[in-house]
Amino acid sequence: MTSTGDSGSEGAGGKDGDRRAQLVDAAVDHVAAHGIGDLSLRGLGAAIGVSHRMLIHYFGSKEQLLVEIVRASEQRQRDLLSRLRAEPGVSPVDAARLLWRQLTDPQLANQERLFFEIYGQALRGRPEAVPVLDNLVTDWLEPLVAAEVTAGSDPATAHNRARLGLATVRGLLLDLLATGDREGVDAAMEEFFRLYYGPG
Amino acid sequence: MTSTGDSGSEGAGGKDGDRRAQLVDAAVDHVAAHGIGDLSLRGLGAAIGVSHRMLIHYFGSKEQLLVEIVRASEQRQRDLLSRLRAEPGVSPVDAARLLWRQLTDPQLANQERLFFEIYGQALRGRPEAVPVLDNLVTDWLEPLVAAEVTAGSDPATAHNRARLGLATVRGLLLDLLATGDREGVDAAMEEFFRLYYGPG
The missing domain is CATH 1.10.357 (Tetracycline Repressor; domain 2)
Known part of the structure; x- marks a missing residue:
């Protein structure tokens, strides 16, 4: 598990982009360590320390997050x-x-x-x-x-x-x-x- | 459309295998000409002149047919x-x-x-x-x-x-x-x- 916290995610512009990049980074690390399997956004969120709601906010869907990974x-x-x-x-x-x-x-x-x-x-x-x-x-x-x-x-x-x-x-x-x-x-x-x- | 008929498919052993190979062949031709898209077994069966039931009989599922293709x-x-x-x-x-x-x-x-x-x-x-x-x-x-x-x-x-x-x-x-x-x-x-x- 790579904790990335869940604050500052409502920041606008560059800050939002930074946060998004951080989340992708944590997701890449998680996939490297554990694979994808039948991973859900909820499961991934729990693993990297962010809410399911935040992942939807930043990526829209699991498929789009996978593309970003x-x-x-x-x-x-x-x-x-x-x-x-x-x-x-x-x-x-x-x-x-x-x-x-x-x-x-x-x-x-x-x-x-x-x-x-x-x-x-x-x-x-x-x-x-x-x-x-x-x-x-x-x-x-x-x-x-x-x-x-x-x-x-x-x-x-x-x-x-x-x-x-x-x-x-x-x-x-x-x-x-x-x-x-x-x-x-x-x-x-x-x-x-x-x-x-x-x-x- | 490549018609392959729908008879003889209940034959045992080699004949069954031949029929299966014929169906795969027709499916490959169909995919070459029309792509896969959201193709269903029903749609593919209609296109190559065989019933949905027969495709299930020979291949079990669409996914298995795709592997055979x-x-x-x-x-x-x-x-x-x-x-x-x-x-x-x-x-x-x-x-x-x-x-x-x-x-x-x-x-x-x-x-x-x-x-x-x-x-x-x-x-x-x-x-x-x-x-x-x-x-x-x-x-x-x-x-x-x-x-x-x-x-x-x-x-x-x-x-x-x-x-x-x-x-x-x-x-x-x-x-x-x-x-x-x-x-x-x-x-x-x-x-x-x-x-x-x-x-x-």
């Missing part, structure tokens, strides 16, 4: 990518390997299952999930393209490589979550790194 | 891969390019949306979808590994490459279905082919 999880992963890129002396393949190790941490499995569920629902046009589609790819392309350009790719190639890298990570995460074959999936990712960054 | 769609794609590999004078990269072109045919988009939805549901542990997880990766590895070995890879590398190829295709399909950016996704796939098969 997915968005926040994705943002955390991009923040991690930024930190890895900023580390001195970390080569592109080292940064990619570190990111992959983090993404495949069993602690993230619940968030990633939720990610693929919401993605699938959005593709099928479920109204609450559809808004998430807008940024599922594009939000990643900007930092990934920048990383590729920094590493020496021309812009067109950087764009293709960024898109390819994102797709391969997602495809191998789908594999890992379905099969649980950590060793096999890691070996496939190493094969990708070899092709993508050259034999190290 | 996903399985059959996947099998069709593997059959296509086999045919492409058997064509004389088609190089591995040509076969891969032809397969990719087929998989990204807008006609398959509905099936693929359904595929990712069921995959996501299965990862979240929804009981009707879970059985599909067993073969989502492994059914593909056998033919893909065989293709890689034929093309000259040693068995360990063939396994890694097979797994990587499957993941990349799925990741780029996820991208295409979310963004609709055909040109961008195709360019990323061409970058993959270049890395995977060498500059041609």
Whole structure:
């Protein structure tokens, strides 16, 4: 349980937004630790120390909160990518390997299952999930393209490589979550790194 | 509408199995043409010319029929891969390019949306979808590994490459279905082919 209190939530503008972001953050932590299962807004509220009424106030529905959890999880992963890129002396393949190790941490499995569920629902046009589609790819392309350009790719190639890298990570995460074959999936990712960054 | 009639469905053993396979086939065609939307068993039955009662008899529930549709769609794609590999004078990269072109045919988009939805549901542990997880990766590895070995890879590398190829295709399909950016996704796939098969 992550207590976030329940005060200040009626503040206007930025304060309301901050509070909303705090709640999403607490919800992401809760999902990471406990999964979603048949979680209700009431149960989630109790777990993160906020009333059901407040969750409705901020998110409207459970489905919309789940979409926000997915968005926040994705943002955390991009923040991690930024930190890895900023580390001195970390080569592109080292940064990619570190990111992959983090993404495949069993602690993230619940968030990633939720990610693929919401993605699938959005593709099928479920109204609450559809808004998430807008940024599922594009939000990643900007930092990934920048990383590729920094590493020496021309812009067109950087764009293709960024898109390819994102797709391969997602495809191998789908594999890992379905099969649980950590060793096999890691070996496939190493094969990708070899092709993508050259034999190290 | 694909009429499949409604007779012979009480036959035992193989005949029952044949009839079931016919119904799945008709359902796959229907989904390809019309999508799933809020399809009911009653609506699907009417569309493919079979009673609601018969669909329940063969599949138990709509969810189980959807799982069978996903399985059959996947099998069709593997059959296509086999045919492409058997064509004389088609190089591995040509076969891969032809397969990719087929998989990204807008006609398959509905099936693929359904595929990712069921995959996501299965990862979240929804009981009707879970059985599909067993073969989502492994059914593909056998033919893909065989293709890689034929093309000259040693068995360990063939396994890694097979797994990587499957993941990349799925990741780029996820991208295409979310963004609709055909040109961008195709360019990323061409970058993959270049890395995977060498500059041609």
